[in-house]
Amino acid sequence: MNIGEAAALSGVAPKNIRYYESIGLIGPAKRAANGYRAYDETDVRLLGFVNRARSLGFSVNDVGGLLSLYQDHGRASGDVKKLALEHIEDIDRKVAELQSMRRTLKDLTDRCHGDDRPDCPILDDLAAGPDDRPDTVQAAE
Amino acid sequence: MNIGEAAALSGVAPKNIRYYESIGLIGPAKRAANGYRAYDETDVRLLGFVNRARSLGFSVNDVGGLLSLYQDHGRASGDVKKLALEHIEDIDRKVAELQSMRRTLKDLTDRCHGDDRPDCPILDDLAAGPDDRPDTVQAAE
DNA sequence: CTTGACGTTACAGTAACTGGAAGGCCTATA
DNA sequence: TATAGGCCTTCCAGTTACTGTAACGTCAAG
Numbered sequence: 001m002n003i004g005e006a007a008a009l010s011g012v013a014p015k016n017i018r019y020y021e022s023i024g025l026i027g028p029a030k031r032a033a034n035g036y037r038a039y040d041e042t043d044v045r046l047l048g049f050v051n052r053a054r055s056l057g058f059s060v061n062d063v064g065g066l067l068s069l070y071q072d073h074g075r076a077s078g079d080v081k082k083l084a085l086e087h088i089e090d091i092d093r094k095v096a097e098l099q100s101m102r103r104t105l106k107d108l109t110d111r112c113h114g115d116d117r118p119d120c121p122i123l124d125d126l127a128a129g130p131d132d133r134p135d136t137v138q139a140a141e
Numbered sequence: 142m143n144i145g146e147a148a149a150l151s152g153v154a155p156k157n158i159r160y161y162e163s164i165g166l167i168g169p170a171k172r173a174a175n176g177y178r179a180y181d182e183t184d185v186r187l188l189g190f191v192n193r194a195r196s197l198g199f200s201v202n203d204v205g206g207l208l209s210l211y212q213d214h215g216r217a218s219g220d221v222k223k224l225a226l227e228h229i230e231d232i233d234r235k236v237a238e239l240q241s242m243r244r245t246l247k248d249l250t251d252r253c254h255g256d257d258r259p260d261c262p263i264l265d266d267l268a269a270g271p272d273d274r275p276d277t278v279q280a281a282e
Numbered sequence: 283c284t285t286g287a288c289g290t291t292a293c294a295g296t297a298a299c300t301g302g303a304a305g306g307c308c309t310a311t312a
Numbered sequence: 313t314a315t316a317g318g319c320c321t322t323c324c325a326g327t328t329a330c331t332g333t334a335a336c337g338t339c340a341a342g
Binding site: 154156157160164175176177195200201202 | 328329330331332337338339
């Protein structure tokens with residue numbers, strides 16, 4: 001099958017399939033007589049693997065590691081689990097950071113009346129930094 | 142003061158100050174006789190503003206918008222609040238996405254014994270997709 | 283007078299694509 | 313048979329927000 005069909009079946013856009021090939025994440029595709037890339041079900045399965053791993057937030061680099069483990073039938077499941085657990089920790093760090101930003105922004109927007117008047121505690125805080133407003137309620141969680 | 146001191150006071154690295162200047166986020170700095178960039182307290186305050194906005198996750202583009210509002214004394218606080226609220230929604234979307242990834246990964250790692258044996262439900266799932274394992278428990282929240 | 287810290291510019295590289303140009307191939311229809 | 317369209321090819325540029333490096337100028341201290 002051509003790249004378009006492989007893309008539709010695997011969920012990876014043609015452009016990205018070529019990109020993954022160009023960076024060596026997946027091997028070079030076989031070619032039909034006309035020079036078009038030719039894929040079979042095995043290739044589609046592999047592309048689907050890449051797609052699912054990427055959508056779980058694994059970096060392209062990580063996916064490379066997962067692919068070698070996937071293709072190595074003697075691999076230890078502990079290696080895979082380790083990668084996945086590290087990735088969970090990454091996610092937890094990102095979530096914590098985002099939630100911290102969110103708390104600050106929520107606090108700021110709650111204190112901003114948000115009408116036509118120019119007074120705006122959001123800008124005031126950004127200009128001065130929270131340290132310059134010691135009267136602010138720093139609610140504990 | 143030189144760029145190094147302005148950097149230390151504002152929390153923005155010298156390299157990033159030059160970068161922000163190069164993309165026009167901040168205006169070109171005055172120059173001392175020797176060609177060095179020269180900053181005063183007003184500049185430092187502005188850099189600090191940029192720094193705090195960036196650390197709250199506003200894009201450089203957003204910061205540009207906030208800066209114009211900051212420097213426009215007739216602006217409406219509603220404009221600022223709108224930007225901030227949109228940003229909170231962005232954050233909420235990102236957190237939801239990350240938490241969805243985390244749930245899937247946690248489910249996978251819980252089912253992976255993670256020892257020297259090659260069997261690994263993580264790789265199996267990535268290879269086949271969750272749809273091919275209809276016996277999996279899809280816990281409600 | 284040299285050393286080291288600091289400053290300057292300019293260019294390349296990062297992650298992971300995305301868009302676009304310019305052209306080749308394939309099939310169907312008028 | 314001509315042509316229209318849709319898919320395929322390669323290659324290059326742009327995106328975001330920096331970061332690294334090179335090659336150079338300047339300044340203060342010992």
